Amino acid sequence: MSLCILAGGKLATVAAMLFTLSWSHSVQKTEWRETWAVTPDGLEIREAAIKGSGAGMEPGPDARLQDGWWVWHPTLPPQPRLMLAASGATGGGWLLCHERGCLTIGATSGEAAVLSPCP
Numbered sequence: 001m002s003l004c005i006l007a008g009g010k011l012a013t014v015a016a017m018l019f020t021l022s023w024s025h026s027v028q029k030t031e032w033r034e035t036w037a038v039t040p041d042g043l044e045i046r047e048a049a050i051k052g053s054g055a056g057m058e059p060g061p062d063a064r065l066q067d068g069w070w071v072w073h074p075t076l077p078p079q080p081r082l083m084l085a086a087s088g089a090t091g092g093g094w095l096l097c098h099e100r101g102c103l104t105i106g107a108t109s110g111e112a113a114v115l116s117p118c119p
Contacts, residue, residue: 007113013067014099018046020081021082023094041085042078053119081116086097 003014022033035047049069050059060072084094084106093107096115105113 001040003038003098004116004118005105005113007024008111009099013118014096014098014100016100019096019098020095021084021096023048038081039078040117041118042080043082045074045076046076048074049070081114084113084115 001017003016003019005012005014017038018035019038020033021033022031024031029054030050032050033048034045037044048060049066050073051069059070060074063070063072065071088100093104093111094113096103096105
């Protein structure tokens with residue numbers, strides 16, 4: 001499976017079955033990360049983690065503190081796509097990492113990105 005990324009009017013394909021998105025919360029400036037799997041059913045979240053809490057970023061009910069991160073396994077059905085909207089308030093976009101490296105998406109205010117399994 002591959003991940004398709006539509007950002008800035010360009011389509012990119014990443015050969016990856018797992019990827020991690022990380023970013024800083026726009027108000028708290030706290031780091032957040034989510035690990036996703038690319039599956040035939042859609043994008044499935046496997047794990048979420050946050051370096052703190054507050055301002056609408058509470059850890060999940062089954063969260064455990066691990067190396068300074070609150071880590072949990074969200075219950076969310078497979079998603080056909082993730083739509084990311086850049087507010088410009090975070091000082092950067094999302095860092096998308098996979099087994100071959102990392103790239104930044106949505107670093108410019110108003111630059112939206114859509115992630116989905118490639119057909």
